[in-house]
Amino acid sequence: MSDSPQPYRVLARKYRPRNFRELIGQDAMVQTLGNAIRRGRLAHAFLMTGVRGVGKTSTARLIAKALNCVGPDGQGGPTIDPCGVCEPCTAIAEGRHIDVVEMDAASHTGVDDVREIIEAVRYAAVSARYKIYIIDEVHMLSKNAFNALLKTLEEPPAHVKFLFATTEVNKVPVTVLSRCQRFDLRRIPAELLAAHFAHVVEAESVAAEPDALALIAQAAEGSARDGLSILDQAIAHAEMGEGAPLVTAAQVRDMLGLSDRGSTRRLLALLLEGHTGALLGAVRDQYALGVEPLSLMRGLLELVHAVTLVKAGRDISNPGQSAEEREALAEWASQLGFAPLHRLWQLLLKGHDEVANAVLPIESCEMALLRVMHAATMPDPGEIARLLREGAPGASVPALQASAASGKSVSQLPTSFEDLIELLYTRGRGQLSQHLKDCAGLSQFAPPLLEIRLTHPWHGEGDFFREVARALKDITGVTWQVRQGEGPVAPTLMAQEEQQREDIRAQIMETPVVKAALAAFPDAELSDELEPWSAER
Numbered sequence: 001m002s003d004s005p006q007p008y009r010v011l012a013r014k015y016r017p018r019n020f021r022e023l024i025g026q027d028a029m030v031q032t033l034g035n036a037i038r039r040g041r042l043a044h045a046f047l048m049t050g051v052r053g054v055g056k057t058s059t060a061r062l063i064a065k066a067l068n069c070v071g072p073d074g075q076g077g078p079t080i081d082p083c084g085v086c087e088p089c090t091a092i093a094e095g096r097h098i099d100v101v102e103m104d105a106a107s108h109t110g111v112d113d114v115r116e117i118i119e120a121v122r123y124a125a126v127s128a129r130y131k132i133y134i135i136d137e138v139h140m141l142s143k144n145a146f147n148a149l150l151k152t153l154e155e156p157p158a159h160v161k162f163l164f165a166t167t168e169v170n171k172v173p174v175t176v177l178s179r180c181q182r183f184d185l186r187r188i189p190a191e192l193l194a195a196h197f198a199h200v201v202e203a204e205s206v207a208a209e210p211d212a213l214a215l216i217a218q219a220a221e222g223s224a225r226d227g228l229s230i231l232d233q234a235i236a237h238a239e240m241g242e243g244a245p246l247v248t249a250a251q252v253r254d255m256l257g258l259s260d261r262g263s264t265r266r267l268l269a270l271l272l273e274g275h276t277g278a279l280l281g282a283v284r285d286q287y288a289l290g291v292e293p294l295s296l297m298r299g300l301l302e303l304v305h306a307v308t309l310v311k312a313g314r315d316i317s318n319p320g321q322s323a324e325e326r327e328a329l330a331e332w333a334s335q336l337g338f339a340p341l342h343r344l345w346q347l348l349l350k351g352h353d354e355v356a357n358a359v360l361p362i363e364s365c366e367m368a369l370l371r372v373m374h375a376a377t378m379p380d381p382g383e384i385a386r387l388l389r390e391g392a393p394g395a396s397v398p399a400l401q402a403s404a405a406s407g408k409s410v411s412q413l414p415t416s417f418e419d420l421i422e423l424l425y426t427r428g429r430g431q432l433s434q435h436l437k438d439c440a441g442l443s444q445f446a447p448p449l450l451e452i453r454l455t456h457p458w459h460g461e462g463d464f465f466r467e468v469a470r471a472l473k474d475i476t477g478v479t480w481q482v483r484q485g486e487g488p489v490a491p492t493l494m495a496q497e498e499q500q501r502e503d504i505r506a507q508i509m510e511t512p513v514v515k516a517a518l519a520a521f522p523d524a525e526l527s528d529e530l531e532p533w534s535a536e537r
Contacts, residue, residue: 012228015200017058018093020066020080024196024224025188026055032183034080037066042078043181045153045162047138049169050185053223056165059185060134063163064100065092068128078129088128099128105140114145118152121160130161138164139171146173153179187222190214196224197231201247206235211249219256230256254290263291264299265328271300271373272332279373283366293365297352304348307332308341347372413447413476418493420450420472429471431460436468438494443485448478451485455492 017023020030036042046063048056062082069082069089082089091097101120103113117133125131135141141149153162153176164180166172194210194217201208216234220227231247237255238245263286270279286296309316310333336344351368358364414420425433435458443451450468458464469482491499508514 010229011200011204011232012053012225015228017055017062018084019082020062023055023059023062025192026059026185029059029183029185030080033063033066037078037080042067042161044156044160045164045180047164047166047169047172047177047180047182048185049166049182051187051222052167053220053225053227054185054188055224056167056185057134057136059183060136060163060165061092061100064097064130064132064134064161065089067130067132067161068092068097068100070129097128099125099131100134101132102134102136105135105137109140109142109145111142111144111148114141114148118148121152121157124157125159129159131159132161132163134163134165136165137167138176139166139168143173146176150175150179188220188224189222190217190220193217193220193222193224193227197227200228200231201235204235205244206238206247207244208234208247209249212247212252215249215252215256256295261299261303261325264296264303265325267296267369268300268303268332269328271369272336274373276370276373279369280366283362283369287362293355293361294352296365297348297355297368301345301348301352304341304344307336308338308345311336311338311341343375344372347375413478415447417442417445417450420445420447421493423475424468424471427471427475429475432464432468432471435460435464436493438492441485441489441492443487443489448472448476448480450480450482452482453485453489 020033023030046060048059050056065082065084065088066080067078069079070076070086071079071083072085074086076083076086084090084093088097092100095102101117103117121131121133123131156162162180164172164176169177169182194213197213197216198208198210201213212234213231216227216230219230234247234252234255235245237251238247263282267279267282267286270282283296287293306316307329310329316329348368351365351372354368355361355364414423421433421436424430424436436452439454439456439458440452441455443453445451450472454464460467465482465484469480472478472480472482490496
C-alpha cells in the first residue's frame, strides 16, 4: 500500500527560521544573545516584543534550542548556533520536548493557569539543561495572574527560563518588564523581505517578477509571516504555463486591489492641476479596475510623503523605482513648497480616515479629493488674516493661489513709513529699522519710492540708502528707490513719539486731580513709569 501524500504546509510555517542565521532583520538582537551565551551571562527571563510576524515566537523557540542544544556528540553546551540534529533541537523544533512548555496567554489568562507554572518550576528538568516556559501574547494575562507570577519571575530556580512574546508591550505591567531582558524586534525592511521571498520562490520552483516581490514586501508592512501568506496566495493566483508558475506584478496588484504607481502619479498630477472632471473620471476608472478607495487614498499619501522627502534632500531611490517616478518626484519637489505639501498631507490624511469609516467609500473618496483640490491651493489662515487686515491692495486671488502653490509668502508693499520700519524689523533688519526710526525724517513716501533726510550719519556697513533699498527688494521682491529728500521733511518717528509723550504729559498736568496733588505736595514729580518698591523707603 502506497504512503498517503504529505499534507501541504503553508509557506509561513514551512519557512520558519530554523536557526539564528535564517532570522532576517534582527541582527542586533542576535549579536546581543550570542555575546550573552558565550560569556555565560544569561538572563532568567526574556521578553520579545514587536509587530505581528517579525519572529517573536520563532525567536523564543530558537533561544530554547540555543540553551538546550547538546551538539551532535551530546557533549556540547549552550550556543548561539544550535546544531539542529541533537535530540533537544529536533524535539523543540517539532514541539514535543517535555521540558519546553508553550502557553498561549490569550486562552490561559487566569491565575490558576499561572499557578500551575509556579508549582511546576520547583521540579528539575526531565531531560534538558533548562526547563523553559514560552508564553505567547503575555499581555493577555490578567492582573492577578501577573501578580502571582512576579515572585517566581524575580527569583526562579536556576534550571528555569521564561520566554515571553507580545505585540502590545505597553499592556505588560512595569513590574514584569523590570524583571525581564527585553528585545524589541524591528519591522523587517521591504528590501530584506523581497530578497527573502526571492529565495522562497526559487526553493518552491516558482518564477516571480522582481516588481511582484517588491509589491508583496511593501504590502507585508515589515511582517515576514504576512508577506509569506500573501506570496502563498500569489502563487496560487498565478497562471500555469508550460513551465513553472509565474507571479507577475499585475496579478499581485489585481489580487491585492492595489493601484499601480503610474496611475497614482497621474491622479496626483490631476489633483495639483485642478482638472475636476478628469480627476473624477480617473478615480472611477481605478475603482472599475478593482482598486479599493482606501488603497487609492493611501497611494496618494505615500506619493506626497515621497515628494516631501525629496524636497528635504533625502535620497529615496531604490532599484524598483522607475526613471519616470524619479523624474516626477524631482519635478514636484522643485515646484511645491513645504507649506502646500504639509497642507496636502493633512487634507489627504483626513480624507483617508473618512473613507475608512464611510458607508459609501468611493463617494467619500471623490468628495475628499475634491476638497483637497480646492483647499490645497488656498493661502493658509495666517496669510489670509494678514491680507484682510492690510487690505491686500493689488493682490488678486489667482496671485494668492500661485503664491501658495509655490510655497512663497505674499509680500505686499508697506502702506506707510511706520509699516515699512516695522517690516524691516520683523524680517531681521533691526539695525536699519532702528536708524530709520531714530534718525530719518520722511520727505516722500510713494512705494516703491522713499525719500528721507538723515539727522545723524549711518555708522553701519555700506551706504545707508543703498542698504535700505537692497533690504526692501529682498523682502518685497520689488526694486525700490531710496534717496535723499530735498524738500521739507517730517520729524523722525522717535522725535514724534517724544512729542506725543510731552503732549500727554502736559494734558495730565492740567487735570484738576494732578493740580490738586501738586498743591498738596509741592515737591512731587510726575514720573513716566513706576519704580519698584524698595524696603529702604
